[in-house]
Amino acid sequence: MSKKQTKTTILSNSIVKNLLMIIICGILLVVLALLLLNVYTRHGQNVVVPALESLQIGEANTILRAKGLHAEIVDSIYQRDAVPGAIIDQRPKAGNKVKEGRAIYLTIYAKNPQMVAVPELTDYSTRQASALLNSIGFTQLSIQEVPAEYSGLVVAVEYRGKRLTPDEKIPAGSPLTLIVTSGALADSLRIDNEYTIPPGERSEANGIQPGGDGAIDDSFF
Numbered sequence: 001m002s003k004k005q006t007k008t009t010i011l012s013n014s015i016v017k018n019l020l021m022i023i024i025c026g027i028l029l030v031v032l033a034l035l036l037l038n039v040y041t042r043h044g045q046n047v048v049v050p051a052l053e054s055l056q057i058g059e060a061n062t063i064l065r066a067k068g069l070h071a072e073i074v075d076s077i078y079q080r081d082a083v084p085g086a087i088i089d090q091r092p093k094a095g096n097k098v099k100e101g102r103a104i105y106l107t108i109y110a111k112n113p114q115m116v117a118v119p120e121l122t123d124y125s126t127r128q129a130s131a132l133l134n135s136i137g138f139t140q141l142s143i144q145e146v147p148a149e150y151s152g153l154v155v156a157v158e159y160r161g162k163r164l165t166p167d168e169k170i171p172a173g174s175p176l177t178l179i180v181t182s183g184a185l186a187d188s189l190r191i192d193n194e195y196t197i198p199p200g201e202r203s204e205a206n207g208i209q210p211g212g213d214g215a216i217d218d219s220f221f
Contacts, residue, residue, distance in 0.1 A: 151183025
């Protein structure tokens with residue numbers, strides 16, 4: 001058998017043909033996948049993240065759009081002396097390289113304070129109520145005492161002169177007034193119930209006439 005006939009026989013074998021087709025298809029799929037991956041990831045098309053801190057959100061959006069990026073506000077913090085809407089933090093940080101279309105996550109100063117519900121505190125002790133309010137951000141507390149039978153119990157909580165209902169929401173960190181019993185009513189009731197005998201009546205009760213130099217009245221016997 002000649003070399004030419006041997007080569008023709010090998011190529012005409014269906015098994016060999018299938019294997020060659022599988023190999024060729026595999027190579028084409030790998031090349032196509034690499035090309036698509038390169039396009040999807042925008043290889044070599046990185047954008048440097050600009051510095052946005054202290055800018056207003058409108059200014060930041062303008063800068064980011066020019067670079068093919070966009071902003072997303074993920075958190076806000078209220079501070080009285082801060083400029084509302086100003087950016088205080090960004091992720092990723094300035095100088096990092098990201099792909100076009102990436103979101104830049106921002107934290108800004110809120111325009112209004114967070115509203116917090118004040119819990120029901122009636123009949124709590126002053127110490128317990130103060131600790132609970134401090135734990136939820138109310139640290140500016142004043143005490144106003146009212147007469148009552150018992151002392152040291154919370155009667156109500158006031159905000160700007162208005163008594164709060166249970167779970168009513170007010171701005172976080174606002175000053176509050178605790179209306180607390182003083183026990184003065186119990187003391188006044190105790191004093192009123194004590195009967196003090198005037199000196200003249202006390203002498204008569206002992207059978208001694210006023211001004212009688214201590215002489216005993218025989219009629220008493």
